Amino acid sequence: MNTEQLKEKVKAYWNSQACGTEFIHQQKFSPAYFQAIEDFRYTTEPEIFSFAQFTRFHGKKVLEVGIGSGTDFLQWVRAGALCYGIDLTEEAVAHTTHRLALHGLMAAEVKVGDAEAIPYYDNSFDLTYSWGVIHHSPDTYKSLAEIVRVTKPGGTIKLMVYHRSSLFAFYSYLKHSLLRGKPWRSVSKTLYYHQESPGTKAFTFKEIKRMLSSLPVDTIQLNAPVTKHDLLYYKAKPWQLIAYGLACIFGWNRTGWFMLIELKKRC
């Protein structure tokens, strides 16, 4: 499968079900539906608030790459930023525009767009934000370079990508490969086939540093604190205790599933 074919598969996957809606049973596009999406997201991923720092970007020009069902995008709009949002899928754009209308909020622009060819001029945004997106795109480096290109010199970039040396990635390997009699299948291959859309990647710190080394950015933050996913929040207490023990042994700030990256574009 070439990269264009893979991207079509990624697009079909997220078009069939917008991100963050898989556990939501309320009527599509109703207020209760959007409320349930938001409640679920910030209950399971509360670190988003301290990482994104939405209100710090009041009055700034913000681009979100990969808006999904629009939950974080709404926070940027509510914070008073001038907001632009793109996603590979029409379904994400429909979710986000319905949601804005429901709350009587306005964004500068929400449209279909590819992270690997961002439809904006160089040096346009004070902040470019992307949570859990570019590891789904076949060419992650190209997406990263595009994000840097459209950010203003001196501007901020905030990204989350999946972290391969994490407890969650290890559980995924156990569940989908080792316990299914395929111990030779690597963590990368396991995630490629079993983590959301086909072809999903997860990176090590070293790989990310290598990618960043050729781009005009300074690293402000690069860490991977343990998340609720790593702590098996959805499992029974004994499993959670084991996960807690693993976090104590392997490190609370570097074995989490979400690699948090904050960059400043050089002037």
Ligand SMILES: C[S@@+](CC[C@H](N)C(=O)[O-])C[C@H]1O[C@@H](n2cnc3c(N)ncnc32)[C@H](O)[C@@H]1O
């Ligand atoms: C896991 S969801 C994350 C969505 C949102 N950021 C969130 O956290 O809820 C991944 C999203 O990335 C989008 N996506 C994947 N590849 C993309 C690309 N090349 N360009 C833009 N969006 C992409 C998908 O359509 C999907 O909406």
